[in-house]
Amino acid sequence: MKLNDEVRVFWEQGACGSGKVIVGELEPLTKEWYERIEQYRYEVEPFIFSIAQFPRHTGKKLLEVGVGAGTDHLQWARSGVECCGVDLTEAALEATKTRFALYGFNSNLQRLDAETLPFPNQSFDIVYSWGVIHHSEKPEVIVSEIRRVLKPGGVFIGMMYGRRSSFVFKLWVRHALLGGKPWLSFADVVWDKVESVGTKSYTNDELYAMFRDFTDIELIPMLTKSDTDHWPRWISKFLPAQWGWYIGIRARK
Numbered sequence: 001m002k003l004n005d006e007v008r009v010f011w012e013q014g015a016c017g018s019g020k021v022i023v024g025e026l027e028p029l030t031k032e033w034y035e036r037i038e039q040y041r042y043e044v045e046p047f048i049f050s051i052a053q054f055p056r057h058t059g060k061k062l063l064e065v066g067v068g069a070g071t072d073h074l075q076w077a078r079s080g081v082e083c084c085g086v087d088l089t090e091a092a093l094e095a096t097k098t099r100f101a102l103y104g105f106n107s108n109l110q111r112l113d114a115e116t117l118p119f120p121n122q123s124f125d126i127v128y129s130w131g132v133i134h135h136s137e138k139p140e141v142i143v144s145e146i147r148r149v150l151k152p153g154g155v156f157i158g159m160m161y162g163r164r165s166s167f168v169f170k171l172w173v174r175h176a177l178l179g180g181k182p183w184l185s186f187a188d189v190v191w192d193k194v195e196s197v198g199t200k201s202y203t204n205d206e207l208y209a210m211f212r213d214f215t216d217i218e219l220i221p222m223l224t225k226s227d228t229d230h231w232p233r234w235i236s237k238f239l240p241a242q243w244g245w246y247i248g249i250r251a252r253k
């Protein structure tokens, strides 16, 4: 099986961000279900607003790569952005299409592997992708597709996983050190233990290299709940953002 087929099988188990710990017994694909997902997401990841800055882009044309359950996609639509979205899975497409119909918004949604985007060159003002590209077999191919479909001066906004993070350190202690395999690297542990198989994680230098054909590259490290959980409170309070699991990215074509 090719890696992206395995990735797809994993994410078909349920649209990302709609696990039982979040939605409990709520009926799937109802307004209550979506609202619970939305409330939880922005309680836990409030920094999404400061990275995406949805309302600043009213009237622009957006492509979202990896819409998942469509929570951020809805914020784009609510902000008056013309939306187009893709995802590898039917689960994500169904969740996002149903959500848009419930809330009365439109988006051109397609199921596909973002390593090949079926859009002409220079189609979009913004491409947004939160926590997606690192799951693919060839992330650098997605980044080059994103650049191709952006208009000159268009902006990529997204998030990818940071390897030198508190979360990855804890994962390494658990699976490599305590698992009797201290030779495993941080990258190995993320590859095998985080979400779908083959998940990648990056240093700042690696991300600058991946986005080298863009200009105005900004990397914004963010501490997440996964970084701060399980440490004694006095330690988690002093963890620097640079040790965050999420790296926000803005880059201009």
Ligand SMILES: C[S@@+](CC[C@H](N)C(=O)[O-])C[C@H]1O[C@@H](n2cnc3c(N)ncnc32)[C@H](O)[C@@H]1O
Pocket (backbone or CB within 6 Å): 004, 007, 008, 011, 016, 017, 065, 066, 067, 068, 069, 086, 087, 088, 089, 092, 112, 113, 114, 115, 129, 130, 131, 132, 135, 136, 137
């Ligand atoms: C961690 S979820 C993130 C979803 C959403 N952006 C969010 O933040 O909730 C990863 C998503 O990326 C999608 N995905 C993974 N690889 C992909 C690829 N090669 N092309 C398109 N979508 C992909 C998965 O199907 C899944 O919906």
